[in-house]
Amino acid sequence: MDSIMSADFLAAVIAGAIMASMPLLFAALGETISEQAGVLNLGLEGMMLAGGYAGFVLAYWSGSSWVGLLAAILAGIAVSLLMVVFSVRMGRDQIVVGIAILFAMQGLTSLLHQVQFGESYPRLGEAAMLSIPGLRDIPVLGILFNQPAVVYIGVALIIIVGWIFLKTNFGLNIRAAGWKPVALDNAGVDVIKIRTIAVLVTGALAGLGGGYMAVVTAGIFVPFMTHGQGFIAIVIAMLARGRSTWVLIGSLLFGTALSIADGLQLVGIEVSTDIVNMLPFVFVLLALVLFGRQSYLPAALCIPFERGKR
């Protein structure tokens, strides 16, 4: 266990990377959909917190992680309704509404948690695992095939969303709503409806991401537990430019940065936790400096749509 290159260390880093990257993956995938539809959703982290809290409470009461994750999805959708009503329907500034949602959810989830559990932090049981016989016994990489079931859902979603963007009418409508909503409207498609669906899906995915964090990764809910991960997800979505495979790659990279801390502790290298917690954000800065110039955002991002407005 002394060597950084030992099989155990590598397996731990990989497992940790997957664990840490899943919330990012769900949230960034959601943000990708809403950004492509022309809605910048800065309330993403608020939706994650809502999902985390609702997921934890329902999983705690029911004893089932699946019930918890379902609740997380519904909570995310409920919060994204605010975005739908104020930004998509009423045309209010997306940035302001997004920030308001973030602060509201930080406050609300902390308050509810405090009222229900006071100073105690109950823990949940292990989430359902899905391991694939045979493959899971491969050294080091076997860890890929012994994961919570939701992980496989996440990977499947990456493929499905990629297919939707490229091959379906709905995907084409979403991209048109983000690039040139007037053209979409002229073609006889309801832009508001498309953006509404996109934002609700974003809410569902962000909620799932937050729920995963609380129910599967941590088994606990702590106020403010997302620690800026919603914003990292926004960066991933911006850099991915609407391509879901890049969401997967970006999430894994940032997930690795998040999990390196655990790996270092495992091999007995002690680094100040403050420094370790900074790592992902240093990563964000680096990524923006290196690739930020190429993040072509949809032309109509952040611009409310109203028919016939001159």
Add this chain to the structure above:
Amino acid sequence: MGGRGRETAPAKPDAATLVADECTQDLVAIELCDITKVFPGVRANDCVTFSVRKGEVHCLLGENGAGKSTLMNVLAGIYMPEEGRIRVGGSEVCIACPRDSIDLGIGMVHQHSSLIPNFTVLENLLLGQGKGVRLSVTEATQGLSRLSDLLGVEVDPSTVVSQLSLGQQQQVEIIKALWQGSKVLVLDEPTSMLTPKGIEDLEQVLVRLKGEGLAVVFITHKLHEAFTIGDRVSVLRQGRLVGTIEPDTMRASTPRQLQQMVVNLMFPGEAESLANVAELQDLSDVVGSGCVGRLGEPLLELEDVTVAAERGEVGIGEKLSLTLHAGEVLGIAGVDGNGQRPLAEAIAGQRRVSGGDIRLAGKSIRKLSIGARQRLGLRYVTDDRLGEGIVGRLSVAVNMVSKSIGSPPFWTRGRTHPERIEANAKTLVDEYHIMTPSVETQAGSLSGGNIQKVVLARELSFGPKVVVFNKPTYGLDVKTTTAVRSRIRQLADGGKSGALVISTDLEELLALSDRVAVLSRGRLMGIVSNKPGAEQEIGALMIGGTHVD
């Protein structure tokens, strides 16, 4: 007809007339009755009745803001009219959204492109067409080849739209409008960005479509186009339909008579502007015969200039040299996006030249800032009048001095003199006939034509030596266009200054310039003296032919 009626059914002499009536009724594709559309403070359409028949091109003329586009947007389902009825094929319909309009077989090519530049041709065509989940690529490809055969054009479905020329983009827009078997095609100012060749192609396409029994509404600013393309012409003024010239009259009149009729309808009681419009038509001959010989000393000299391209545009890739003389209007012709903007901005100082030298009255200005060039008498009238021409939120008065902020007489020792700024603005508003409620009105709330006049007033005051005009009359109506063109001509005719006019409108350049330079793909193809026959020569240079000087 009556004779045959008597032979077969002598008892019903009315039958034939009845049938004839029904036929005319059948021929009407759409009918807009008493349409009224009100925007805050404006009656954009006031009880307008308008119809178009099958197999007919109906041209709609009018000044900027006369309500042409509003009327068509009512038809497209973009605006809901306050009053009025719409009949399609004889039965009354309600058009509440664009979908309704499309389902009724109304295809629209809007004034501003409806294509998404980073989508492929096929993706643009598929937008909104889909039934079911998956994109029906095979069907669409077939549909595209059928329609491109009909129009006689060739389009590669997998090309990204931004890589097509404007003419090709427009063909795609027409295909898109016809995609769902449209019965009515509306074209809103389709020729403003096209080359003469592109306009000819469009005319061909319209003739074919007419043959197919399509009804076409054609909106334009250019009178001669309306007369060549249109079967019927209607004129809108201040939201009202002021007159229609029927096909019989169209056939029986000369273009000049038609022009008089239309101008009378558009600007009743304005003899002065009528004279100007007529004058402009002749100006090209005058210019062509007289001016070339008497060029003054060189004012602006470009020597081996190259300008690097910014993202996605064409720069000045090949060394470009030209000279503008005092008393001269030098036109720059070319399809939009062939290096005009980089050239104009390099002269104005808004971007660096990557090679070569620019001299103003013999002095190199290559390294001077924008401000320094302005003080030497170099002015630039941008084509982006809303974006960089004015500050929309500031008053007309402030916009008139916005290029001399901090300098006397409007500012002295850091102090503003509002009364001087206001007085200056009032003089210019009168001189340039700018229609504005007051000089304190926000410049952005004026119409496009008046904004352009504000920009001109600012740039032409204080006796400039050289003025670069980038698309000075783009999107302006006949009257404002005439006013702007006379200003440009006046500037040069003074004999002390010169004007460089960049335009995509060849007619404009022929009407204004002493010489016309042709830009293509960032290359100077040649310079042609404006003499009879210059048009063919320029046309050939624009599509890349070689120039024999």
